[in-house]
Structures are given as structure tokens and as C-alpha cells.
Amino acid sequence: MTTTTAPSGAAPARSSSSARVATAATVGTALESYDFYTYSYFAAFFAGPFFFSALGDAGALAASFATIGIAFVVRPLGAILFGHLGDRIGRRSTLLITIALMGVATGLVGLLPTGEGWALFGAIALVVLRIAQGLSLGGEWGGAVLLATEHADARRRPFFASLPQLGSPIGSVAAGGLMLVMFFGLGPEAMAAWGWRVPFLIAIPLIAVSLYLRWSIDETPVFKELAAKGQRERNPVWAAIRTQPGAFGVAILVALLGIGSYSLMNTYTMGYGVTALGFDEMQLLAAATIGGLLQFVTVPAFGWLATRIGSARVVALGAAGTLLIAFPIYWLLGSATFAVLVALMIVGGILPTASWAALGGTMQELFRGRHAYSALSVAYALAAVLSGFIPYLTTELGVLTGGAWWHPGVVLAALSALTLVGAIMAGRMRRLGDEDADAAQAAVPEEAPAPV
Template sequence: MVGTSLESFDFYVFAYFSAFFLGPLFFSPLGEFGSTLTSFLTIALAFVVRPIGAVLFGYMGDRLGRRATLLWTIGIMGVATGLIGMLPTYAQAGWLGAALLIALRIAQGLSLGGEWGGSILIATEHSSPVRRAFFAAIPQLGSPVGSILSATVYIVMTQVLSAEDLAAWGWRIPFLLAIPLLAVSLYLRLTITETPVFRDVVAEGRRDRVPFVTMFARRPLAIVVAIGAALLGIGSYSLMNTYTVNYGVAQLGFAYQDLLVATTIGGLLQLVTIPLFGWWSTRIGSARVVMWGALGTLLITFPMYFLLQFATFPILVGTMIIGGILPTMAWAALGGLMNDLFPDHFRYSALSLSYAIAATVSGFVPALTLALGEATAYA
């Protein structure tokens, strides 16, 4: 869970940063709307390259091992995030800073392509079959933990730094914090042993030469199911933690800190609900929990955004909580469902690519929602 928390922290730091600072700092010549849209597209860029990372690290995970692959993914992510905190802005170096930012986002996206699948397999392949659905939910705690940590950092910063200092140099601090977090994550991952399941695959000579090809040949329908299930959880998280924060500040007039507090409260509750939904998956099956999560999310999405137009702060918190918790049904059960869908000898590739494709689509949710809102005058 520590590794997924760092990955999530890095992602949400960039998400919060893009909503408020990235546009003016790196894309100011494009104007207010253009710079905001470009900043959201920069988020999407990391998602676009994730399938490439999934193929690369999926191959490594199915051929070289789960543990070794996860050391690579966390290392690349941590270094790239730390370097973002050292970039020159447009005012300091023109478009050079933007170009370097894009390059580092590509590195982040590649590493993310192999992180999630490996984390799920480390958790499930060390556990008994009857408890795998529960343990598959544990790495999913990394998302709310990362969201809470990143939001807390920004809340503290807005209290101790002026707006001028935050825009001038304070925005770099969260990215630089990734460096000590990386050291802790690497230390913990070095203590993890290879999974018994992968050791059996090696001992029995069942490793595929090209896992990516094998999974499409043997499990095409399962891949479609896995992508659909992943879309629900990732898309909802992307919408709630990126676009909704920007929408609440820019269009509804809420204070930046209020949105982060609401997000943090929702994240704290998810630390309880995710394990509960994981336990529920062991009772009724991961597929059913995903189905209930999909239905609940579908029912509340439009009423939630309608209420936000008239929201006081308590209503804002309530909608952010409901809008965050219902998708965690599918989020918590996702790893268990995917683990059941694919055999062990190409499981890393299948989990990683299915999740990465869903993440690629979800990465455009904030930009598409912003463009739709602008076209309709946020009616």
C-alpha cells in the first residue's frame, strides 16, 4: 500500500497543481481558459502513455517477477515527480519548462502503467484464495491516502504561505516531498519477497514468451470486462478530485481550502469503506460489488452536480463524500475481479493493460468536462 500511496500522492499533487498553478506558470501565453485546458490535457498525457508502460512493465512482471518490476515503477515515478519541483517556469525559461514538464509527465505515465497491476498481485498472490478479494482492496487504499496527504500539504501551505509565495516557489514543495517518500517506499519494497504464485510459474516453466499476445488470444472478453469495471472507479476519481475542485472554485465561488477540506473528509471515510467493500466482496463476489457500485454512481452523478450549483459548505461536503464513496465499491472490488478473470502466467500484463486503457480514457474526463461546461456556459 505504501507504493500505491506514493503513486497516488504524486498524481494528486499534480492534479491539484494543474487546477490552480500549472496553467499560469507554464502556459500563460494561452490565456486563462487555454492555459487551464492545456493543464488538464497535461494530466491526460500521462494517461495516454500508460498503456505503453503497461505493456513494458507487464512483460517484465510476467517474465522477470512482480517484485523487481515494482522497484522500477516506484523509482521512475518518484524521481520524475521530484524533478517537476525543480523545473523553470515560463517566466524563467520560456517554453523549455513546459517541454520538460511534458517529458516528466510521460515518465510518470509510463511508470503508472505498471504500478497498479503489480501492487494488486503482490497483495493477492501472497494470500489464500478465499481472502484474495479482501487483500486486493488493500492497495486501493493508496488512492485516498495519497489524496489526503496531498490535500493536507496544500491546506497547510495555504495557511503558512501567502498567495504570492505559493505561486512563486511554494508550489514546488509537494513535488520535492516525493524524494524522501521515494526512499521510504524503495526500502519497504526491498523487504518484499517474490510471490509464491510467480515462483510456481517459473518452476513449472509456464512463463509466456510474449504475455501481451497470449492474453488477447485467450481472454479477449475478460479484457473488455476488466476495462469497463476499471473505467467506473478511475473516471469517478478523476472527475471528483480534479475537475470538481476547479469547478467549485472557478464557477461556484468556494474557497480553495474548502474544496480540499471536503476532498480530505471524503478520503478519510474511504479508508473505512474500501476495506469494508473488500470484505463484502469475499461474501458475495467481486463482480456483484462492482455492479452495485456502478448502479449507485449512475444514480447520483447528475443530482450531485445539480445540488452543487446551490450548495452551502455542508452540502458541498456531503456531495463530495457521496460522490467519492459510491465509486469505491467498484474501486475496492476491482482488483479481486481482475485477479479472478486472468490466469497467473500473463496476469500482470492483463491487469496492467486493462487498467491502463481505462485510465487513458478517464484521463480526458476533466478536460472534456471543462470543455462541455464552457460550451454550455456551465448551465
């Protein structure tokens, strides 16, 4: 795609550079991940005492964790709402709304009043803000993937589809690293008094950066072509379900390992490692952070591999590899030293990361452009909701098996097998998304720079 130069006196042309577009897409998913992990730490340490103390210690902790779940519950509603907007008013315009909603809601959490007199107001406001964040989450990922891929040429599309996936490690490392630095630098008392607000308030300048990046880019060729030809769906969510029901099921299967392994490894295994295996919390957090840092290399590497062998094959490769190590990794974990723990977190992270990195490219290929925003958003949101129950289901399986070492391996193996089946089926389907993107780019004439 070429970038046009505006004539003197006209508004400056927005950029269609694939790199700039991918950056704009990735920033949003990074902010999404940053919010998730920042709020998870807040819920674990502060939300209960600040807003739910009237429920008692156990009730306050349960209520604070329930506010995490609220965002997952409303996520499909956000996917339907913003998916509809993304297929009706455009990818870029909708992503400006989602990032603004996310950033404002996150920043306002840091401004909530605390104290006994404000407990009820704070609790209600916190729930409302979490609902707003959950709605935004539902519309962010699908649009980010389309923004990155519908601007890219066919050869590089799988690589650019992997870049929004970098948002997860960027957000998790930023949130975890900031929390560690602040806890060590300020101490528990200062953190409880005012320090907890800082990670939320940082979201406000991040909004400005994200909005600028997304405002400065152009709408995607696919949507512009659909709008020009009057081919936008009146009800894109229903159209996607009605015309491509099989693709919906395949997309959910493809997404399960990439999303679910994160819930299993970074949520359940953390608690399991402390309570059942005797690891120190800081050891597990350090190992997870190292694994997150490694994704800065592995995600684009697997994205590059997808340009060579195809996105669906990379997803299948990650799923098959994870299936092979699912039981050995938990068998070794029971007697691991810290060095072995780090090694296991790295190995256990690399293979699911292959499925995660190629997830966007695989799902984008499945759906027609006219309802792609809705289809990607809803399928991803449903997979995320299912994955949100993985820590609970794994805990129950542990109870049923008497805490057998292999019970988390069963869950990881099941996720891997389902995603492997989905990837094989996806690889055999027509690449409808690519066909629409190729046609839209071919219809855009080359534009010469305007004379100065």
C-alpha cells in the same frame, strides 16, 4: 505462507507476510496518487507562469493542463512495457523499477530551474518527466494488486486486493492537506518563490521507504511457480489479448466507475461547483478532503465485504447504488448549503468507492497468472485513458443541454450502468486468477525455520 529464517552467514530471507506485502503494494499506489494530485495543483497555479508564459495567459494554462494529459496518453505504453516485464522477470522486480522511476521523476520536477532564461529548457524537461511518470503509472497498479493477492490465501485475497486502492485517498489527502498547510503557512509569494518545490522533493525520501519495503519482500508464489515450470509467456500482452479477449472488455467495463467517478466528482464537479453553482473553492476542497478521509474506512470495509460475498458482487452493489443516486445528487447540489454539500460528497463517494475497493479483486480473478500483470495493467490503463476524457465530455454535454442540472448525472449514470454490466459478466466467468494462485500456493512446501 511461512517466513523462513536464514542460516547463519546467509543472506536474510525476504518476508512473505501478507500484511507486509500489502503495505509494500499500497505505498506505491499512494505515491502514484500523491504525484497526480501534487502535479495537478502545480499545473493549476504555477506551471503556466513558470514554463509556458510565452503562450499568453490562456495558452499557458492550456499548456500546463496538457502536461497532465500527457501522463494519461503514455500510460498504456507503460502498461505494455512494465506488464511485459512483470510477467517475464517478476512482479517484485518490476515494481522496484516503477516506484524508482516515479519517485525520481517526481523529485526532479521540484529541482527544475525557473526564470525567463530557463523557460524553454524547463518546459522540455517538464514534458520529459511527465512522460516518465506516465510510463511508471502504467505499470504500477496491476503489479501492486498482484503483489497483494498472489501472496494471500483464497479467503483473504479480496480484502488484500482492496488495500492498494487505499493509495488513492492517501495520496489525495496528503497532497491536498500539504498544499493547504503550505499556502496558509507561507503565503502566495513564498509558495511561488520556493514553496512549490517542497511537495515534489518530499517524493525523494518516499522512494527510499518504498524501495526498502519492496526489496524486503519475496516474489509471489504464482510467478515463482511459472518460472520453475518454464510457463512464462514470451509475449504476455499479445497472449492475454489472444486468449482472453472477452475478459479484457469486461475488465475495462468493471474499472470505468471506480476511475471515472473520481474524474467526474473531483475534477469536473469542482469546477462546475465554483463557476455554475457559486460554491467557494475552499468549501469544495474541504468537502472533497472529508470524502477522501472517509475512504480510509470505506475501502477496507468494502474489501472485507468482498471476502464474504465476492468482489464482483461488491462492484455490482456500488454500481447499482450509484445509478440510483446519480440524478438526485446533482439535483440537490444546485441548492445545497455547505453542510448538505459535505453530506452529498460523502454519499456520492461511498457508493462508487464500493466499486473502486473491489476493482482489483474482480480484475485479478479474470486473468491467468502467466499474463496477469500485462492484462491488469493494460485494461486498467485503457479505462483510465477513457476516464481522462470525462471532464471534457461532461463539459460538452453541459453546453449542449444549456447547463441543465442533470447533465453530470447522465455521465455518472452511464458509468454506473456500464460497470454494473461488467460486474455481472465478471461474476459469471471462471476465477482463473484465483485458480492459478491457489495451485501455486499449494505447490509451495511448508518450510521449517533453520536451526540457529
